[in-house]
Every structure is written in structure tokens, then in C-alpha cells.
Amino acid sequence: MTTETSPTVEAPAPLAPEAPIEPAVDSPRRRFWRRMLRNPLAVFSMLWFLVLLVAWVAPDLIATHDPFKQDVTLQRLFETPSADHWLGTDQFGRDHYSRVIYGAGFAFRSILIAMSIAVGVGVPIGLFSGWKGGRFDRAVMWVNDVLFSLPIVLLAMAVIIVLTPSLTNAMIGVGIAMSTRFVRLTRAVTLAEKEELYVDAARITGISTPRILGRYIVPNLLPSLVIQAAIISGAIILIGATLSFLGIGANLDDPDWGVMLNRSQSIFRQEGVWQIVPAGMALVLTVLSFNLLGDAIRDALGRDASNNALTVTKRVSVAAAQTEHSPDALLSIRDMDVEFPGQAGQISEILNGVSLDLRAGETLGVVGESGSGKSMTMLSALGLTPAPGRMTRGSVRFDGRDVTNLSEAEWAKIRGKEIGVIFQEPIAVLNPAIKVGAQIAEPLRIHMGMSKADARERAAELLAEVRVPDPVRRLDQYPHEFSGGMAQRVGIAMALACEPKLLIADEPSTALDVTVQGQILDLISEVQERRQMGVILITHDLGVIAEAADRVLVMYGGQVVETASAHDVFLHPRHPYSHALLETMPQNHDGGGDLPVIDGMVPSATAWPSGCRFAPRCGFATDACVSAIPPLERVDNDLVRCVRHSEITFGQPVADQPVGGTA
């Protein structure tokens, strides 16, 4: 076996882009405003604030009457809207509309007073406390939490009784109460930022604390602060109005919205509900606008983790596959595309034309770096594409049945029973609130119709089979009492519980030590033989592949780049990427840890390179490689996606490495 490869594979030209590429032409600021202006609710709230701002700065410009001028002629009291009094009159014949307009000034002044106290007191305390940490921080936070837990109205009352009732004093009280919110927020951000490397670096270089706080921490605090300030402004208006309504805020003749409501509260039952409408509407609209503005800023900054993610995968029409399924396969995937809508409307194509076949009793190893689409392929094949992603093309057949468009209810009958899945991150896949025994028993109860007692007994047996010591006691424990390795065995026990026809194992043995890893793989192959179970083994660990896989599928950049028998891939890979993967395999791989990396990075799914996706990192790339995506070509019994596959031949990369003899 001589190798004809050029040594440049060792160090491919570093053409790979360093950062994920976004089709970025805009600055973050422009993007922020574009998103804000595209959100109708944000535009609504900003328009309302514009009106209020005019009303505050130049009330006499838009008011039609003197807000204090009384007209006690009997017929002018309690009017409903008319041409003269657009919003009617109150019990002193004063013009509601003009009073509402003048009320805007009271509202803004309230916010100014309360907010400057809340921010002025809260932010420095939070910054200092978070930065200092330790006992000081704990003491400050304890006092803060005490104040935080008391009702704001009551704290404000305490301040008002000391300072005597007035709008300013009420707002001082509200400001002090609200400062606890800012202490919490600022401290949380400071604590998180303090751990960042660049802050450490700044500290070591001797930059003074105030400068570090000002230069590194405050800018990172600002977005959360703005969101919080918008929502708290709404709360300030609301509480201010409540205090004025109670008669311990603004002066009882002022055109303050809370006072107007106070004045109408004793008379609206007799004189008609209209009396509460003008001030009530102004108040509700203002608070609503602040809340909407806060939400809109959060969305525009992309800070909302929960909103877009809430969508359960929508059922969209899936374009048909272009190629036929292989008739004898247990699982057959054809031409699968999976897309994710991105933030600015662009679409990331996570998977492109993925096809694979797995026969009963066979083990297929799937390899590739992180981000190559291995796990996504398996999730999408099972109808588990994480929202908001969706499968847009392709066809999946399982056990002779088309499962591409199954409903969630139909899938529930297959998943767990006919198909078992072992996930990565063994602890994260266990529900922290449910006892481990009950979680293992779940598939048994659902699919095998076992009684609670039987399922529990079987769960203990399963735990024993995956070599969990003291299985009966373990059944009554919670996931947080399990180590990563033990949790992984629980995951394996659950996947094998119903003896499925197909097992998809995503990094099943990474968290385990070598001996246990061997035992687990033995256990899987034991069930495999007994049940003619098909196994898909997703792993970074080529040693495991060499030991267990019959065939190998290599993925890169959301595409299949090569399929071949395990023997062929190890002896003479056809794709430069497969070759590069083998090159990075340590001579004496002990089965633990990740694969050493190939130079460069997997490109971002929003910006695949044109042509061959591996070309930027490939030592053999030519102009032909970047002109078009190479097709997946059949060579003997194998498939390879490389325009130069017939020109390049790789030999066994490591001469003294016997195939199948690792691990």
C-alpha cells in the first residue's frame, strides 16, 4: 500500500472563513431599527409616545380648553363627547380632552422622577455588589430581596407618610421600590460579565475598576436595562395612577390621570361610565405602549428565547424525493432537505439531499464533524426536526411503510417501540422532575401495556443489563443523582426497553470509560443479533466505527460525501474529507474524547461555499470544485461526492493501523 497523496492534506490552505458569515450589509443598529419599524405593535407604541411627547412639551398647542377652567352651569357638567368638548366634561364642567392632554406631563414627570431614582440607586448598587461579590454581595442582595418581596404600593406608602402626600413624594417612594429591580438585573449581568476572559485580561493589565465597569460591563448591561426600563416605566405609571387614585399622589385638582379617575370614581355609577373612559383609556394605552415597546425591543435585539421556539413543527408539504427507495431496507431515506428560517428572513439549509439505507441486522456508522448534520438527519427521519426547522423535501420509509408525513400521534406508536433512540448529553435528556425508574418504565407502559408493577420490575432488569449497580435503589432516584456515565446507561436502557427494530445511537459511549463502552457495545450487538435490529451509530470516534460498523456514511456540511463499507473507508477512502478525518485519528485512540480537528471550520449553514462544501478546507481543491456542487457518484458499491475522486487515490493513512483493531 503506497500512498500517492500529496502531504498538503496535513495542512490544507486556511481558506475557511473564520466567523460564521451573515449576509451582513447592515450595522446592528440599522438592523435593530428595521426590525422595530417592521413590527406594527412597536410602531403603534412609538406613535402613541409621539402624541404624548407633544402633549407634554406643548400641551396648549393641542389642548382645546384650559384644563382647570370650571364651567358649573348645570348643563355643562358630565357631558358626553361633543364638538366643543371632544371627550366630554367632568363634574366641574372641565374639558376631559384637555385634562387628558395635560395629564401626559404628569405621567412623564412621574417616570422621570421615579426612574432616575430607581436607576440612579439600583444600577450602582447592583454593579458594585456584583463586582465585589462575596459576603458584601450576599448582604446587599439579602436586603434587596427583603425590599423586593414587599408590595411596591406599600413601600411607596411608607415614604409618602414620612414626606407627606404629593406626586413627587409618591414617585420618590415608587423609585426607591423599583430600584430593587435594577439592583437584581445589574448584579446578574455584572456577575456574568465578570467571568468573561476579556474582563480578566483588562484586570490583569491594571485597568482601574471604574474604567472596566464603564468600558466592558455597562455596555453589555445596556440592552437588558433598556428593555427593563420600558416595562418598569409602564409599572411606574400604573402604580403612580393607583396612588393618585387613592388620594395620596398628585394634588386633587391637577389634571393627573389617576386623580381624574379618583374624581370620577364616586360619581360614575350615577353619571355614566363615560366619566372614567378618557383618563382610563389614556392610562391603559400608555402602560400598554410601554409593555409593547419593551417586548418589541427584546425581539428586535433577538433576546427572546421562547417566542419563535414555541412553534411546534408546522406540517408543510414535503416535496417528493427524486430517487426510488431501496426495497429491502429497514430504514431508507431519500433526498432529504431540512431548512431553518433565519432571523432576517434568510433560510439556512441544514441538510441537503441526504439519502441512506439501512438493512435489518446491519450497523451503519455515521461520521463527520460537529455541524455536519449527522444528528439532524436522524431527528428529521423520525419526524423530530426541532422547530422552527422543517423538512422541505425527501421521503422516509421505515419497515416497508412511508413515514414521511406521519402525524405526531402515528409517530408516537412507532417511536420508542419500533425505533429506539440514544441521545447525546445523557443528563439533559432525562426529565429532572421525574424519578428515573418511572422514566424507564414509560415506554414499557405505553407500548407494551405493562402494569406499573411489571414495568418497574422490568426497568430494574434493564438497569442491571446496562450494568447499573444497585438497580432497584436507583429506580427511585432523580436524574441529578446520576453521573453522566450512569445517566447514559439509563438512556440506553430506555432505548432498548421495547427491543426495537431500529436503534439510533448518537454518541452512545462517549461518557463511558473504555471497559463499560465495550460492554455497552456488546449489549447492543447482542440485542441486534437476537432481534435482527438495525443500528445507526453516530459518532466522532472512528475506533468505535472500526469495531462495530458494517458500513460507513460520511457527512459534511449537511450532505453525504461518501458511503462505503467500513473496510473500504478505512483502507482507501475516496473523499478527501474522509481521508482527512482518518488522518486526524490518533494512533492509539483510547476511545475517549473528541476527534482532533481538521484545520479550518465547518462553514455556516447560512452561507455554504459555492460548489463543493469542503473545497475551502481541501488540499486538492481546483477551480472545478467551486463551480458547482459535485453530484454523489456511484463507484462500485459505494457513493462519493467529489469531482476529483477518480484522479486521487488515498491509501491506508496509517500503515501500522490494522482495521478493526482499535478500541
Added chain:
Amino acid sequence: MARYIGFRLLAAIPLLLAIAAITFLISVAMEARGSIAGQVCGEGATPECITAVEAELGLNDSIPVRFTRWLGDIASGDLGSSLLDRNTEVSALIGERIWPTLSIVTFSLLIGVTLGMLMGIVAAIRPGGVADRSISVIAAGVIAAPGFIIGMLLSWGIAVELGWLDPVGYVPFGESFTGWLKSITLPSIALALPTIAIVQRQLRSSMANALQSRYVLAARARGVARTSLIGRHALPNAMVPTVTVIGFRAAAAIGLTTAVEIVFGIRGMGEMLVTSIITRNVTVLQGGMIVVGLTVVFVNLLVDISYGFLNPKVRLGR
């Protein structure tokens, strides 16, 4: 669990002390701004009256001495007497006023939490669906409306226009159960509507996080049906942050009930506190604060205990 509850009970003691200290500071601050004794004696106070009142209230002692004495007094249930009417015990006054307030706050929380959770779950079942979107819009509007405005609208619509219930007034529980229930219904709903919206929003969002989690994905891969995913897998985890929010809302409701009581002409703690502020009757306000503080501590304790039930890590960790 018993150990955990015991631990939380112990942790409540310093919290109570802190609330007592804050409350005590009110009178210290008031005195710094003007004589409390002068206020008791009224305008044209004689020096004799001032000396007598100062001696009676112990205002001449040092602050630590006064604080310890005051702590001892409130610990034994003595909240002092009203500054305006020296014969009225504050504890007796509160004992009379607390029932309407307690009824409204409790009933409103009951309605708010039940309906809020129900709607949160409904919204999370079909995210982006008709129910979810209509609930979200209504919730956003309701959160922006203070309870007293909702109260006024209810009093006008349900009571005055439709005549289904009385627009004002409170019937004590001891007098008539149905009368009591009727009299607290509208104020409780007024206070409960924002609670419903707040609980709904929080639960919807934490359900969203839970439904996206790896453990729910893994449960789906085991064939767990959607109802069980929501009720058994997502809900207990989503309840942890929701319970926190319910605790905050309970404290806020205790403060906001004042305005609602006034709308419905109910003489509860709200009216008492407002009058005490206007007349600068500091002992009454302090008594009210202590009672509210106790309630807040109790609510916090309930929240902590529910954490223990919801999160095994918390329960077993201590």
C-alpha cells in the same frame, strides 16, 4: 421534605426581623421631620401634653432601646394605639379591617392562578393557534389595566347595568356566606384579571422552554403522547418559575387591593392605610405594614415549599 420545610421556617425569621426594622424606621424618619408628640397633642399643644405623650410613647429613649421594646411589643401582638384616638388599639382596628382584604386577595389569587394556569396550558398546546393568539392579545391589554379601572368597569357593567350583584359594600362572612361571596366576587375578579394574565404569560413562556428541552425531545422519541408531554413532562418543570411569579403577584395584589376596595366602598385595610397616611397616623400604618409583612413572609414560605415539591434537587439538596 420535613427538614427542608424546617429550614425554610428558620430562614423566615431574619426576613421578619428585617421587615420589622424597615417598619420601625418609618417612625424614626417621621420624628426626624417633625414631632410625633406635637401631632398627637394637635394644634396649640401644651408643653405638658408633649412631655406626657413623649413619655408615654418612650420617644426620649435611644433608638436601639426603642427598637427592642417595639420588637417585644409586636411579638406579643401589641401594635400600639392609634395616634388620633388613643383608646383604639391598632391590633383591634386591623382585626376588624383585615377580613375583607384577606377575603378579596385570597379569592382573587385562587381565581387568578387557576384560570391563569389553565389558559397558559391552552396557549402552549397549540402555539400560534387561534386560542394562543387571542389569549395573548387579551392578556397584554389586561396587564396594562390597573385593577381599580377593571373594578370600576365591572361595578358599572355587572352591578349597575345588569344588576346581578351589588355595586358597593361588603357582607361579613359570619353574617351570610352567600352575601359574603357575592360581595367579594367583583372586587376579586377585578384584582384577579391581571393575575390571570401574568400567570398565563409566564406559564406559556416557561412551557415553551420546557417543550423545547432535550428531555421533552427524548420523551417524544420514546413515544410519549402529547397530553402526557404537556401535563407530565413539561408542566412540573414549567411551574418552577411560574410559582415564583405567583409569589410576586400575591405580594403585589396585597398592595393593589387598597384601590380596588375603595372602588367597591369596602372598608378594609386599604381605606385604613390611606386614611392613616393622610392623617399621618403612623402607628396604624406601621401595624398595617407588619401585618402585610407577615403575609408576605407566609407567601414566600408557601412558594419555597412548592419549589420543594416541584424540584427534587431543591428538596433533597439540603
